[in-house]
Amino acid sequence: MNKSLTSALAAAALAIGYATTALAGEITGAGATFPYPIYAKWAEAYKAKTGVGMNYQSIGSGGGIKQIKAKTVDFGASDKPLKLEDLEKDGLMQFPAIMGGVVPVINVEGIASNQLKLTGPVLADIFLGKIKKWNDPAIVAQNKGVNLPGSDITVVHRSDGSGTTFVFTNYLAKVSAEWKDKVGNEASVAWPVGTGGKGNEGVANFVKQIKGSIGYVESAYAKQNKMTMTMLQNKEGQYVIANDDEFKAAAANAHWDKAPGFYEILTEQPGKNSWPITGASFILMHKNQANPAQAAEVLKFFDWAFANGEKMAAELDYVPMPGNVVKLIQGAWKTQLKGADGKPVYH
Numbered sequence: 001m002n003k004s005l006t007s008a009l010a011a012a013a014l015a016i017g018y019a020t021t022a023l024a025g026e027i028t029g030a031g032a033t034f035p036y037p038i039y040a041k042w043a044e045a046y047k048a049k050t051g052v053g054m055n056y057q058s059i060g061s062g063g064g065i066k067q068i069k070a071k072t073v074d075f076g077a078s079d080k081p082l083k084l085e086d087l088e089k090d091g092l093m094q095f096p097a098i099m100g101g102v103v104p105v106i107n108v109e110g111i112a113s114n115q116l117k118l119t120g121p122v123l124a125d126i127f128l129g130k131i132k133k134w135n136d137p138a139i140v141a142q143n144k145g146v147n148l149p150g151s152d153i154t155v156v157h158r159s160d161g162s163g164t165t166f167v168f169t170n171y172l173a174k175v176s177a178e179w180k181d182k183v184g185n186e187a188s189v190a191w192p193v194g195t196g197g198k199g200n201e202g203v204a205n206f207v208k209q210i211k212g213s214i215g216y217v218e219s220a221y222a223k224q225n226k227m228t229m230t231m232l233q234n235k236e237g238q239y240v241i242a243n244d245d246e247f248k249a250a251a252a253n254a255h256w257d258k259a260p261g262f263y264e265i266l267t268e269q270p271g272k273n274s275w276p277i278t279g280a281s282f283i284l285m286h287k288n289q290a291n292p293a294q295a296a297e298v299l300k301f302f303d304w305a306f307a308n309g310e311k312m313a314a315e316l317d318y319v320p321m322p323g324n325v326v327k328l329i330q331g332a333w334k335t336q337l338k339g340a341d342g343k344p345v346y347h
Contacts (some may be wrong), residue, residue, distance in 0.1 A: 030057035031064015031077030033199040035281040037220040041312045042305045060160020068284045076284035079163020084261040093336040095329045096280040099251045099319040101219045103242040105227040117142045119233040120175030129193035156206045157216035159196025161188045167279035171267040220316040234276045243337035244317045249317045292339035
């Protein structure tokens, strides 16, 4: 991690922290670890500008959904979008805040970042436990000239309820019928093999420590921790690397205006440059707000982030929401978020 990013995250940790008690002039949120790096940068800059801090607990999407349902935070965050019927059942609305990519990361002796090529079916077979060695013929066939060791493969996955897992398993279910039938696509699944780490941080740490391992993390975590990433074959048969342009290519296929409740999944999108494991991270809020002024503070933060946070997002390889989508989001705020008096929270 470079020095400037380290200091930014360290400073943001003071603003965001992991406390559960809100302070005056503070917004509270909890959930997905996927967007934590960019929320940290936004929070630091926003507090410097406005004096309003954000206490965000990076506890995983499952935890974020539970906390917003329990009304213990101002907003929840999840990389697994909730379907319209689930939103309505719990009196919630959701909107996308940022997009980015999930990347396979490895710790294999002699293999550099973006040197190893994997197809979707091969990746699925590794996580199914069917491919057990790094020099398995299925991996060798895609990597002519790469010196692959005969060492065992150790799979590392998330142990907590995770939107990153939802995005990752959604992709695997699209490229492998066996994965779809045996494991499925959820925020938490019964993993056939492997060891679990909590959060993107936990998976990243395990992969860094365990020789011969493979895991999956949000791209910012991979780059911050100087992890070895793999290439992936996309829907068009092209091997692509995980970076900003490839995430943007996949995100360009999103049709937010036609997505009820902003429910949109961006895995395995068409386009020769599209990164196949791309996803959005969502914010969850209650439609009926007991404290409209506090809800308005949350919206002011994201309004500011949409207008001013694009450069910071790009520096961490996230894809900001396009201007036309921001207008859709703001329109949803006006019609869906209201105080006890029935008046809109957002003006």
